[in-house]
Amino acid sequence: MTMTKLSVNGQPREVDAAGDTPLLWVLREDLGLPGTKYGCGVGLCGACTVHVDGEAVRSCQLPLSELGERKVTTIEALSPEGGPLHPVQAAWVSEQVPQCGYCQPGMIMAVAALLKTTPRPSEQQIRDQVSNICRCGTYPRLVGAIAKAASAG
Amino acid sequence: MEGDFANISRRSFIGALGLGAGALVLGAPLGGSARAAAGAASFGAMLAIASDGAVTFVCPSSEMGQGTQEALARIVAEELDCDFAHLTVRLPWADPAFNNPAARRQLTANSMTVTGYHAMLRKAGASARAMLVQAAAARLSVAAAELATADGKVRHAASARELGYGELAEAASALPVPAEVALKAPGAFRLIGQKRPRKDLLAKVTGRAEFGIDVHEEGMLVAALVLAPHPKATFTPQGVDKARAMPGVVAVAPVSGGLAVLADRFWRAKTAAEAITLEVSASPIEGLSNASLAKMLGEAFDKVPPQPFPNIVPGVWPPKLERVDKAVVTSAIGGAARRLERAYSVPHLAHATMEPIVCSAKVSPEGLLIRGPVQDPEASRKLGASLAGLPLDKVRCEVTFLGGGFGRKWGTDFVGVAVEAAKAAPGRMVKTIWTREQDMAWDQFRPAHAVRSTVGLGANGEVLAVHSRISGESLMAYHRKAPIPGFEGLADANAAAQLIYGAYDFPARLIEFHPVPLEVPVGFWRSVTMSQNAFFAESLVDEIARETGQDPYRFRRAHLAGQARILAVLDKAAAMIGWDKPRPRGTGRGIALCYSESNYCAQAAEVTVKGKALAIKRIACAFDGGLMIDPVSVEGQITGGIVFGLQAALWGEVHFEGGKPTAQNFSDYRMPLLADMPAIEVALVPGSDRPGNCGEASTPVIAPALVNAIADAGGPRIRALPITRVLTV
Numbered sequence: 001m002t003m004t005k006l007s008v009n010g011q012p013r014e015v016d017a018a019g020d021t022p023l024l025w026v027l028r029e030d031l032g033l034p035g036t037k038y039g040c041g042v043g044l045c046g047a048c049t050v051h052v053d054g055e056a057v058r059s060c061q062l063p064l065s066e067l068g069e070r071k072v073t074t075i076e077a078l079s080p081e082g083g084p085l086h087p088v089q090a091a092w093v094s095e096q097v098p099q100c101g102y103c104q105p106g107m108i109m110a111v112a113a114l115l116k117t118t119p120r121p122s123e124q125q126i127r128d129q130v131s132n133i134c135r136c137g138t139y140p141r142l143v144g145a146i147a148k149a150a151s152a153g
Numbered sequence: 154m155e156g157d158f159a160n161i162s163r164r165s166f167i168g169a170l171g172l173g174a175g176a177l178v179l180g181a182p183l184g185g186s187a188r189a190a191a192g193a194a195s196f197g198a199m200l201a202i203a204s205d206g207a208v209t210f211v212c213p214s215s216e217m218g219q220g221t222q223e224a225l226a227r228i229v230a231e232e233l234d235c236d237f238a239h240l241t242v243r244l245p246w247a248d249p250a251f252n253n254p255a256a257r258r259q260l261t262a263n264s265m266t267v268t269g270y271h272a273m274l275r276k277a278g279a280s281a282r283a284m285l286v287q288a289a290a291a292r293l294s295v296a297a298a299e300l301a302t303a304d305g306k307v308r309h310a311a312s313a314r315e316l317g318y319g320e321l322a323e324a325a326s327a328l329p330v331p332a333e334v335a336l337k338a339p340g341a342f343r344l345i346g347q348k349r350p351r352k353d354l355l356a357k358v359t360g361r362a363e364f365g366i367d368v369h370e371e372g373m374l375v376a377a378l379v380l381a382p383h384p385k386a387t388f389t390p391q392g393v394d395k396a397r398a399m400p401g402v403v404a405v406a407p408v409s410g411g412l413a414v415l416a417d418r419f420w421r422a423k424t425a426a427e428a429i430t431l432e433v434s435a436s437p438i439e440g441l442s443n444a445s446l447a448k449m450l451g452e453a454f455d456k457v458p459p460q461p462f463p464n465i466v467p468g469v470w471p472p473k474l475e476r477v478d479k480a481v482v483t484s485a486i487g488g489a490a491r492r493l494e495r496a497y498s499v500p501h502l503a504h505a506t507m508e509p510i511v512c513s514a515k516v517s518p519e520g521l522l523i524r525g526p527v528q529d530p531e532a533s534r535k536l537g538a539s540l541a542g543l544p545l546d547k548v549r550c551e552v553t554f555l556g557g558g559f560g561r562k563w564g565t566d567f568v569g570v571a572v573e574a575a576k577a578a579p580g581r582m583v584k585t586i587w588t589r590e591q592d593m594a595w596d597q598f599r600p601a602h603a604v605r606s607t608v609g610l611g612a613n614g615e616v617l618a619v620h621s622r623i624s625g626e627s628l629m630a631y632h633r634k635a636p637i638p639g640f641e642g643l644a645d646a647n648a649a650a651q652l653i654y655g656a657y658d659f660p661a662r663l664i665e666f667h668p669v670p671l672e673v674p675v676g677f678w679r680s681v682t683m684s685q686n687a688f689f690a691e692s693l694v695d696e697i698a699r700e701t702g703q704d705p706y707r708f709r710r711a712h713l714a715g716q717a718r719i720l721a722v723l724d725k726a727a728a729m730i731g732w733d734k735p736r737p738r739g740t741g742r743g744i745a746l747c748y749s750e751s752n753y754c755a756q757a758a759e760v761t762v763k764g765k766a767l768a769i770k771r772i773a774c775a776f777d778g779g780l781m782i783d784p785v786s787v788e789g790q791i792t793g794g795i796v797f798g799l800q801a802a803l804w805g806e807v808h809f810e811g812g813k814p815t816a817q818n819f820s821d822y823r824m825p826l827l828a829d830m831p832a833i834e835v836a837l838v839p840g841s842d843r844p845g846n847c848g849e850a851s852t853p854v855i856a857p858a859l860v861n862a863i864a865d866a867g868g869p870r871i872r873a874l875p876i877t878r879v880l881t882v
Contacts (some may be wrong), residue, residue: 018420036360041589041818076360098354099220132827
């Protein structure tokens with residue numbers, strides 16, 4: 001048994017998983033955080049996006065062995081439990097972005113990271129930098145929702 | 154597990170009272186996962202009111218993003234007059250009490266959830282309200298007519314007294330169900346038609362919504378699959394012993410078309426599954442390739458006897474069919490001054506739901522429990538019973554949120570695989586997760602089709618007759634299903650219906666189908682028949698107009714006399730795109746439409762074509778879906794449906810080589826991204842006070858609107874999808 005230590009949502013955690021296990025599956029199955037979704041397994045769709053040291057990372061492409069001491073934040077901890085929603089989540093509700101909702105945790109994590117580095121993104125910046133796939137086709141509501149989140153943030 | 158099979162007692166209750174499925178049933182407990190809080194009074198299979206006034210509504214349909222959970226909750230709450238903020242919606246399980254009255258079964262498909270349940274749920278909400286009022290009248294010793302309801306309270310204005318629904322629920326549920334109840338007038342609606350956020354959004358933005366892939370139970374196992382190239386292929390596995398000895402592996406079990414590797418974690422199961430190879434000895438699609446597929450579809454026009462499809466009289470429900478005298482059509486075409494011959498084709502398409510195929514099952518002494526993202530819980534339950542060798546009353550099927558459905562999760566193949574895997578580990582929940590690659594390769598594809606159309610034109614270019622023939626695989630034949638009643642001996646409607654629109658007043662028309670038994674797994678894909686036939690029908694109409702020197706929009710108008718709702722959306726879409734404004738060189742506008750018995754959709758596109766480079770400038774859509782319960786969700790279905798159709802029009806194509814589909818992942822099945830989005834403008838123009846189908850209406854229209862615009866811009870006439878075979882975007 002090889003235990004690996006990691007920091008997730010502000011908590012020190014330990015897991016018994018092979019080093020090549022993608023962070024995605026460690027979060028979902030070893031740490032009980034199923035909000036991060038599996039969509040493609042090859043880093044194309046972004047459903048598995050989490051924050052690693054504040055940056056958006058596709059967790060299906062990050063093996064456990066490469067995480068090190070970096071701090072992971074998942075959708076479950078984007079806003080405090082019982083507290084107000086993160087501005088991106090709040091905008092997602094008020095602008096009614098989600099349909100099936102499966103890709104949305106990853107989409108929200110990607111947008112939240114974008115707004116951290118670019119608090120007032122232009123429409124072109126949004127179009128260029130949000131590359132998550134949504135099969136329901138919620139794209140037309142994204143730009144407005146991101147603008148709303150940006151003005152609230 | 155106690156209570157997991159409790160719905161049986163409620164069913165016997167329904168029978169004892171002689172009430173139809175879904176009717177108000179008094180005093181019967183809500184079963185299983187949707188059990189209401191202790192002390193809650195039940196108002197039928199779907200509705201319970203607790204003593205604190207909290208309302209629980211079990212939504213009978215599967216929620217896959219289309220928003221029917223919100224719509225149905227609003228419908229029942231509108232008439233109940235409860236406090237909507239204190240209404241909780243629960244996901245359903247397989248139960249005849251949840252049957253859709255329009256389908257007489259529990260199935261979320263064909264965009265018929267709101268249309269099917271609307272009347273029944275209005276009545277259910279109004280009946281429960283009437284019973285609460287009756288209970289309040291007795292409690293306050295006043296006449297029921299003196300009482301009013303709002304926000305979960307019954308109020309007696311004259312004495313300024315009021316009682317909460319929670320205080321009245323138990324007494325009310327013991328009263329007889331009224332035979333007749335008055336429904337609210339539309340002017341009194343407080344929820345229906347309002348723009349307010351859906352109830353399911355909070356769970357979806359916080360990661361708390363339980364999708365099929367999130368099913369969890371202590372001690373559960375996860376299965377990864379090794380799949381042959383076809384569900385019915387035969388094979389010899391190699392490496393099973395090696396896989397069995399790998400970390401975390403509990404069992405390797407045979408499932409339909411492959412093996413399931415059960416482990417304590419998915420990554421361990423997948424790693425072990427990759428140690429197994431299958432030596433395939435026979436497959437129903439052995440050697441199939443793009444080239445052989447195209448050859449078979451083409452040769453079918455000469456080699457396979459055609460099956461006729463009747464004309465469908467427009468605007469009539471249920472459909473009225475008119476048999477066509479083939480001799481009338483062939484003689485009209487034979488005597489025509491001019492003939493127009495056109496050939497079109499579309500490829501196989503994948504559903505590619507964002508949630509790859511997944512399902513969980515558990516075999517235990519109590520019976521079989523299935524939990525998963527299914528569109529057809531009833532068929533899933535029956536299949537589970539048959540595979541587990543159990544009577545139906547020992548099988549429970551619970552529906553989770555679906556991470557997209559689009560028809561793929563109407564299929565039950567993956568439910569069967571999950572039950573087969575679970576049988577290898579009795580007493581433990583087993584979640585079978587398909588990889589994206591397996592989801593793509595083992596899809597039940599939208600079938601490929603080829604079309605040959607002949608139009609007979611008179612001396613002045615007038616249409617005398619249209620004869621369109623379609624070849625391809627029959628969905629009904631692949632699934633070994635009997636024809637829809639009334640369609641016996643006729644072509645499969647899924648291939649042939651509306652190949653020539655019944656709404657156009659052409660003097661003579663004939664639709665024929667040349668079925669090709671390919672045995673490629675095929676299934677229902679968002680908008681089904683229309684996913685191909687809107688492209689075929691509306692491309693041909695456009696070509697007729699252009700070949701005879703007529704404006705394609707006005708040509709359509711001229712042949713749609715009396716079709717008020719179609720004309721309204723057509724005119725609106727034309728106005729939105731600025732149809733008559735001058736077109737700069739290289740710019741083109743195209744228009745197309747689609748309709749069913751309760752929805753009408755027209756789209757217009759503006760594009761530029763420079764050499765091989767296509768740019769989509771604008772898409773305008775006018776949609777009439779009748780009464781909209783939740784207009785923001787309807788608008789989302791229409792724009793999302795356009796994006797779904799845009800993917801198919803521009804890139805959608807499943808290739809076959811060496812007897813299997815070559816699509817592996819999103820790298821070779823291109824999805825649109827935010828950066829690809831053209832401006833999409835939607836106008837909602839309801840033309841009826843009855844709800845219509847909204848989930849599929851917009852998907853099929855964008856392909857013909859685009860190819861018509863490309864031709865208008867001076868680009869090539871594209872008769873084979875996808876468009877990027879010819880142009881770049």
